[in-house]
Amino acid sequence: MIECKKLSRDFKIYTKKAGLAGTLQAFFKRTYYINQAVKDFDLNLDSHGLIGLLGPNGSGKTTLMKMFTGIIVPSRGTVEVLGEVPSKRKNSFKRNISLVMGNKSQVWWDIPAMDSFLLFQRYYEIEEKDFKRRVNDLGERLNIKSLLQVPVRKLSLGERMKVELMACLLHEPKVIFLDEPTIGLDIASQKNVRQFLKDYYEEKKPLIVLTSHYMADVEALCEKIILIVKGEKRFDGSIEGFKEGFRKEKTIVFNFDEAIANFPEKWRERFYCDWNQDKTQLRIRVPEKELKSVTVEILNQYSVSDFHTEKVSVEEVMDDILSHH
Amino acid sequence: MLSFFMTIRLEYLKWLQSLKISLSKNLNYKINFLLMMVIPVLVYFAIKYNLWSSIYATNSAESIKGYTLSQMIEYQFWILIFELFVRSHFFSRNISEDIRLGRISVFLLYPFGFFNYQLSLFFSDKLIQFFIGIFSFFVVVTFGWIDIPSVGILFRAGVFIFMVSAFWFFAQLLVGFMAFWLEETWSINISIRFISAFLSGFIVPLDMYPEIISKILLWTPFPYLIYIPVRILMGESIDVVFSLFILFIWILILFVCIQLVWRKGLKLYTGAGI
Numbered sequence: 001m002i003e004c005k006k007l008s009r010d011f012k013i014y015t016k017k018a019g020l021a022g023t024l025q026a027f028f029k030r031t032y033y034i035n036q037a038v039k040d041f042d043l044n045l046d047s048h049g050l051i052g053l054l055g056p057n058g059s060g061k062t063t064l065m066k067m068f069t070g071i072i073v074p075s076r077g078t079v080e081v082l083g084e085v086p087s088k089r090k091n092s093f094k095r096n097i098s099l100v101m102g103n104k105s106q107v108w109w110d111i112p113a114m115d116s117f118l119l120f121q122r123y124y125e126i127e128e129k130d131f132k133r134r135v136n137d138l139g140e141r142l143n144i145k146s147l148l149q150v151p152v153r154k155l156s157l158g159e160r161m162k163v164e165l166m167a168c169l170l171h172e173p174k175v176i177f178l179d180e181p182t183i184g185l186d187i188a189s190q191k192n193v194r195q196f197l198k199d200y201y202e203e204k205k206p207l208i209v210l211t212s213h214y215m216a217d218v219e220a221l222c223e224k225i226i227l228i229v230k231g232e233k234r235f236d237g238s239i240e241g242f243k244e245g246f247r248k249e250k251t252i253v254f255n256f257d258e259a260i261a262n263f264p265e266k267w268r269e270r271f272y273c274d275w276n277q278d279k280t281q282l283r284i285r286v287p288e289k290e291l292k293s294v295t296v297e298i299l300n301q302y303s304v305s306d307f308h309t310e311k312v313s314v315e316e317v318m319d320d321i322l323s324h325h
Numbered sequence: 326m327l328s329f330f331m332t333i334r335l336e337y338l339k340w341l342q343s344l345k346i347s348l349s350k351n352l353n354y355k356i357n358f359l360l361m362m363v364i365p366v367l368v369y370f371a372i373k374y375n376l377w378s379s380i381y382a383t384n385s386a387e388s389i390k391g392y393t394l395s396q397m398i399e400y401q402f403w404i405l406i407f408e409l410f411v412r413s414h415f416f417s418r419n420i421s422e423d424i425r426l427g428r429i430s431v432f433l434l435y436p437f438g439f440f441n442y443q444l445s446l447f448f449s450d451k452l453i454q455f456f457i458g459i460f461s462f463f464v465v466v467t468f469g470w471i472d473i474p475s476v477g478i479l480f481r482a483g484v485f486i487f488m489v490s491a492f493w494f495f496a497q498l499l500v501g502f503m504a505f506w507l508e509e510t511w512s513i514n515i516s517i518r519f520i521s522a523f524l525s526g527f528i529v530p531l532d533m534y535p536e537i538i539s540k541i542l543l544w545t546p547f548p549y550l551i552y553i554p555v556r557i558l559m560g561e562s563i564d565v566v567f568s569l570f571i572l573f574i575w576i577l578i579l580f581v582c583i584q585l586v587w588r589k590g591l592k593l594y595t596g597a598g599i
Contacts, residue, residue: 070434071430071594071596072594072595073592089433091437095436104427108346108350110350111350115346118342119346120435121342122343123342123435123437124436125436
């Protein structure tokens with residue numbers, strides 16, 4: 001459904017020194033450097049699935065999305081979505097995709113959302129009865145039916161995001177790109193949107209590609225993760241594989257019968273240790289190959305009432321990856 | 326055959342809805358709209374009225390280059406009306422802003438071209454402009470400042486209004502598209518307005534210029550933007566076919582340029598901000 005080979009995109013970035021002298025200099029001779037936003041990206045995705053596209057800021061996630069949707073043209077390499085070249089911008093292609101941008105509005109700002117929807121109904125050639133049914137259905141599920149007659153600029157951020165989501169789903173696209181769909185939302189709204197997306201996916205089974213800085217989004221929604229760092233693909237596979245592949249340490253939690261006063265210096269230096277206030281609980285991060293030996297040693301030396309290893313979250317894995325760059 | 330008509334109908338509905346949305350968008354800011362569309366025209370008129378009155382007074386001249394004061398004022402009144410019909414000076418700023426801030430990304434996603442969308446914006450603009458023009462025309466006629474021309478002349482003027490509007494639409498689009506390369510197109514826009522004010526007869530009727538200049542100008546689009554249609558409205562007999570032909574050629578040139586610039590520009594487009 002999405003296939004790209006050696007996909008690359010460069011940006012020419014002009015630089016200017018600060019101040020008037022810099023401006024004058026830039027007037028006569030502009031200096032620039034080439035930023036390779038995406039480098040030799042290979043990818044092959046099925047016709048449905050919930051895919052998380054992860055990476056730090058400026059790693060090329062959005063550039064990739066823009067190439068998948070045909071907004072920008074690749075510098076090198078090929079990309080095909082739904083068997084078509086996105087940058088040709090054929091209407092038949094555009095009718096089957098949609099892109100939600102968390103920080104860019106698609107619905108008109110000054111008029112009620114319903115007016116924008118009516119426009120999309122025409123643009124996407126949606127039959128009257130389908131349109132009515134979908135507006136009703138989506139409006140109910142997102143709980144925004146009463147807001148569709150209000151000018152969009154009067155809506156709160158969370159409400160607007162829901163309107164955006166609704167707008168991009170009216171034509172039931174086969175491929176949906178969500179760029180930061182929960183950005184700036186409070187916890188309750190995030191959960192709301194997440195649950196909605198999950199239900200929508202279960203029902204319609206489209207291909208959804210999602211970027212988010214909230215790892216909770218990814219953890220709750222995605223079956224598969226693609227990691228992009230500095231424009232290059234670093235991982236492509238299941239969420240479990242992602243955690244195992246990048247997480248070389250495990251966290252073990254020990255509960256002790258009594259407060260531990262003299263914990264050996266050698267461990268405190270080597271491993272990340274986190275004690276609770278009355279020193280009866282320890283969370284310790286240990287490399288996988290030392291897991292057994294460290295556990296046995298602690299069990300032997302102290303009176304442990306209970307211990308377990310902690311499940312790693314995607315967030316922790318991302319933390320690790322980001323701290324190495 | 327049936328599917329052909331279906332396609333036509335679907336396309337028509339797209340245009341209609343785009344037109345509706347841009348109309349409601351335009352009318353959302355009624356005061357802003359009036360200030361932008363009407364006030365500058367009136368201010369220009371007042372300035373020119375005073376300017377010419379004092380020029381005639383200080384020279385104590387009956388006529389300057391064949392224009393009496395009342396003919397000059399009539400000329401300026403016709404410009405006022407004609408300008409209200411064809412004006413669209415705020416258009417290119419919006420386009421270049423859309424490009425610079427990455428707002429056109431959204432239009433690249435819709436299965437309705439950016440160009441089509443702009444055209445429907447333009448039509449809705451024209452529709453409102455048309456009513457303002459008609460209203461002003463009746464006001465000026467009621468006060469007896471100009472005479473109502475014959476139906477034939479009005480028809481010819483109508484064709485000019487259409488062509489000149491098209492010319493400005495394409496010219497503004499082209500300037501707007503420069504935003505793919507330039508940070509700011511505002512200065513280009515202003516320069517074009519100043520140059521065209523001088524060369525189109527907006528300030529001085531073109532037959533007041535030296536003959537050689539007004540002859541050369543006939544091969545440029547400028548005289549056809551104001552001077553020629555206004556002279557036609559004043560009852561002058563002018564070769565309409567030749568005038569429209571030259572104007573048409575220039576519109577064609579602009580059209581080709583726009584296609585090239587749009588295609589090249591989109592390759593550079595980075596969709597900033599998303």
